[in-house]
Amino acid sequence: MPGPGKTDRSALVVIDMINTYDHEDAELLTPAAERVVPVLADLIGRARDSGVPVIYANDNFGLWRSHQGELVETALSRPHAGLVEPIQPDDASLFVVKARHSIFYDTPMSYLLWHLDVGTVVLTGQVTEQCVLYSALDAHIRHLEVTVPRDAVASIHPHLAVAALEMMERNMGARILLAEELDFQDSR
Template identity: 60%
Template sequence: MKDTALVVIDILNTYEHEDADALVRSVRGTLPAVEQLIKRARDASVPVIYVNDNFGQWRSHHGELVEAALAGRHPELVESIVPDEDSLFVVKARHSIFYETPLNYLLGQLGVQHLVLCGQVTEQCILYSALDAHIRHFDVSIAPQTVAHIDPELADAALRMMETNMSTTLFQPDELAFDNTKA
């Protein structure tokens, strides 16, 4: 896939919120596929862009968000997927990766036209981000095994909506061939 970026959404989490227990159960199931997707993107030199909530800490930067997540209730869900030195990082305050962030500009600078989304939460931030990507004319792909949810029924409905209404491609994690070489 040419002009592709992997966008890792809200994966840095302290798990100190109301729905954390339900989310943790789902994250445990998705973590191996997320780890593999990140590794494959990095190995193919595909940009890996972390877009993460700021936990309401308006003076924080990505290093502090990583530290907060590692100091949270479930560091084992964070340790293997922290951004490396080549990863890009965008801080967000609300559900969509695009809302009031510089992500659209960054993607334009990188020449990205196709977004592979993974992370948390399927029926919230993933859904709203896929919608915002769709209305900005990005192609979007999601492996359901790489998105964690709070409510499994809402997550399934969100994935169906993304596929049907937003032309999102749903794929198996091993089906996607990352290839950003120019023809």
């Protein structure tokens, strides 16, 4: 059931996957990202084919003068470009630069989702026990429905990811499933 005044329209949100992987904990994160990228690439393709908005919400690597093109270009020029290339934004993708953990914190995400008449956010990306968790909570308090495909999120600490998914499900009413179980309704 979508939030107040909302439709059942979904948006697929890809969190922090445009990444250089040259940060603390990258050695722990990259194996999980390697498992997630093929699943996420398929999910992005299915969303695009169904007319579901695909929104990238991404940290800016501390480059406050950066923009989407520069972030993608930087990530594609680094050693882990193979984790970015299959899931990079296309011309129809939307892009929100974020400063900290939540996709909503000091970003236009709430307005964008309202403008698109979205009632459900499908949260994917990284890190499950950090940015995905905090974004799920912020979506929940905004009366948005939350869906998280467990195989389309990457974690640094698997045991914390399990706990985070359980918290999202129990405390926020999030729908936790496998990506293949997600059925995007045609939103065109």
